[in-house]
Amino acid sequence: MKRVVITGIGVISPIGNDAQDFWHNLIAGKDGISKLDSKEFENSPVKLAATVEDLDLSSLPKRDTKFDSRFTNFARIASKEAWLDSGLDIAKEDARRIGVYISTSIGGSETLSAGVRQLDEKGAERISPYFLQSVLPNTAAAKVSIDLGAKGSSMCHVAACASGSISIGEAFNKIKEGTADVIVAGAADASITPLTLAGFAAMRAIYTGDDKKLASIPFDSKRSGFCIGEGAGILVLEELNHAQKRGAKIYAEIVGYANNSDAFNMVSPDYEGLSCKDVMLESIQNANIKPEDICYINAHGTSTHMGDKTEAKAINEIWGSNAPVVSSIKSQIGHLLSASGTVEAAATVLMLQNGIIPKINYAVDTDKECELNLCKKEQKPNTDYALSNSFGFGGHNSSLVFKKWREQ
Numbered sequence: 001m002k003r004v005v006i007t008g009i010g011v012i013s014p015i016g017n018d019a020q021d022f023w024h025n026l027i028a029g030k031d032g033i034s035k036l037d038s039k040e041f042e043n044s045p046v047k048l049a050a051t052v053e054d055l056d057l058s059s060l061p062k063r064d065t066k067f068d069s070r071f072t073n074f075a076r077i078a079s080k081e082a083w084l085d086s087g088l089d090i091a092k093e094d095a096r097r098i099g100v101y102i103s104t105s106i107g108g109s110e111t112l113s114a115g116v117r118q119l120d121e122k123g124a125e126r127i128s129p130y131f132l133q134s135v136l137p138n139t140a141a142a143k144v145s146i147d148l149g150a151k152g153s154s155m156c157h158v159a160a161c162a163s164g165s166i167s168i169g170e171a172f173n174k175i176k177e178g179t180a181d182v183i184v185a186g187a188a189d190a191s192i193t194p195l196t197l198a199g200f201a202a203m204r205a206i207y208t209g210d211d212k213k214l215a216s217i218p219f220d221s222k223r224s225g226f227c228i229g230e231g232a233g234i235l236v237l238e239e240l241n242h243a244q245k246r247g248a249k250i251y252a253e254i255v256g257y258a259n260n261s262d263a264f265n266m267v268s269p270d271y272e273g274l275s276c277k278d279v280m281l282e283s284i285q286n287a288n289i290k291p292e293d294i295c296y297i298n299a300h301g302t303s304t305h306m307g308d309k310t311e312a313k314a315i316n317e318i319w320g321s322n323a324p325v326v327s328s329i330k331s332q333i334g335h336l337l338s339a340s341g342t343v344e345a346a347a348t349v350l351m352l353q354n355g356i357i358p359k360i361n362y363a364v365d366t367d368k369e370c371e372l373n374l375c376k377k378e379q380k381p382n383t384d385y386a387l388s389n390s391f392g393f394g395g396h397n398s399s400l401v402f403k404k405w406r407e408q
Contacts, residue, residue: 004175005405006251007243008086008236009346010078010186014050014229014333018081022343023350026358027378031332033212033227036192046197047210050229050334052190067130068139069108070190074232074339075140076147079184083148086236087248088182090149099152099183100145101171102234103163105338105392108135109191140188152180158338160392161300162259163187164233165341165400169257171237172400181242186342188232200228203267205304213362216335218301218328219308219370220363226302229334233342235349252349253403255385256287262395269306273314275397280318280387283399287385294324294401295383296357298348299372300391301328302335311389312370324387327375331361341390345400348388352404355380 009019014032016022032050052074057065060076079102090098111134118126133139138156145154153174157166164187171183200206207215207225215227243250260279262270269276284291300311315323329347336343351357357379366374383404390398 001176002178003240003253004172004237005240005243005253006235006349007238007248008082009251009349010080010082010085010234011343011346012052012055012074012078013231013343014052017052017055019346026329026332026347027356029359029361031212031361032229033215033334040194044194044197045201045208046206048207048212048215048227049192050227051192052230067128067134069111069134071104071108071188072140072143074190075102075188076143078186078188078232078234079144080147082184082234082236088236093181095149095151097152097181098148098150099171099174099180100141100148100150100154101157101167101183101185102141102144103157103167103187103338104137104140104189105158105160105163106189106191106196107137109196110193111135113193113195144184148184150184159396160394161337161340162390162392162396162398163338165345165388165390165398166259168235168342168345169259169398169400172254172257175237175239182236182238184234185237186232186234187338189337189339190230191337192228192230197228216303216331217363218299218303218331218360219312219366219372219374221365221367223303223305223308225304226330226335229336231333231336231339231343233339233346235342235345250405252352252405254400255403256283256401258282258286259396259398262397264395267393269310269391270395271310273310275395276311276314276391277317279397279399280314280389283387283401287401289385291318292322293385294387295381296351296386297324297326298344298386298388299326299328300389301330303330307391309369312372315372323373325357325375325379325381326372327357327360329358331363341388341398345388348386348402352383352386352402355383357381
């Protein structure tokens with residue numbers, strides 16, 4: 001089996017629109033949660049969100065920025081950053097062995113909502129011929145493939161909030177088996193719309209208050225739902241020898257991946273955390289290491305009552321009192337849906353490279369049912385292996401294991 005490394009990172013997030021700014025602001029403790037004050041949200045039950053601000057669209061054709069959905073713009077810009085960061089040149093590669101795996105959970109939700117309004121108000125003849133291609137979940141993967149000239153495997157894995165993590169994992173498997181040299185993998189989501197927020201509020205899954213210090217507090221006793229965010233996280237995964245031959249810089253190695261299903265309920269996790277526990281153990285086994293080798297867990301940690309409780313239970317059943325350091329960066333960036341797993345994967349990789357674990361913001365009173373070795377202040381451990389969890393509606397679970405890169 002081939003070894004797989006990460007040679008490029010691209011991020012668009014509520015705390016930074018490139019990987020460098022994102023990392024700097026993450027470590028600085030900045031949070032991207034703010035009030036939804038535009039007119040379209042005046043009747044929304046949700047008052048706060050983590051939005052992307054000051055996004056530079058100048059690298060995209062004006063026609064595309066007019067007709068494409070926001071999630072596609074996010075994916076294209078972050079993919080360009082990651083590709084340039086990797087130093088790859090498509091002209092020097094076999095384009096048939098360069099793939100693109102970019103996921104989303106909802107797709108062009110704002111374009112869909114606008115299209116429905118236009119149909120109701122102005123009739124079918126006023127619907128844009130670009131409407132369908134703008135809302136399709138696979139549009140981001142297709143557009144990035146076109147942007148790069150990548151002619152290999154191109155996919156959009158849709159598994160709710162585990163989508164992005166699964167895209168990275170499946171890209172890892174594809175390269176590991178030797179059928180691709182490079183895959184640009186990740187996810188993008190931009191679903192902060194009145195309709196989406198109303199849906200989450202009806203499910204009682206989202207925070208509906210107006211205190212940003214309570215909006216996203218993973219594992220805290222006062223948590224009452226997640227704070228929705230938006231953004232994109234893209235990693236360039238590359239076969240090790242391929243990367244070394246061209247002298248690429250290497251951020252980290254991806255060594256383990258697993259995904260499974262709760263087979264329990266569409267919106268609630270398995271209360272016993274059995275599949276959550278199994279997916280972590282399988283990813284660790286896949287990495288050919290032991291649980292005690294994991295020094296840090298980037299938890300899914302959405303700030304929902306049952307989600308946090310279930311994940312904490314699974315972690316404690318594996319590690320007990322010897323649990324590694326645990327944090328959730330959703331306390332700063334909110335829940336980016338499918339993109340949460342990929343932005344968090346990027347954060348985990350950068351943590352390994354820099355030897356810094358960012359603290360959980362605002363969580364001050366840990367729920368007794370969520371007792372973990374939580375990172376409540378910045379830590380600088382000697383960390384070689386880190387695990388990142390992602391769980392989605394429908395019982396989709398995914399775990400990734402990353403290894404600190406050390407020059408041989």
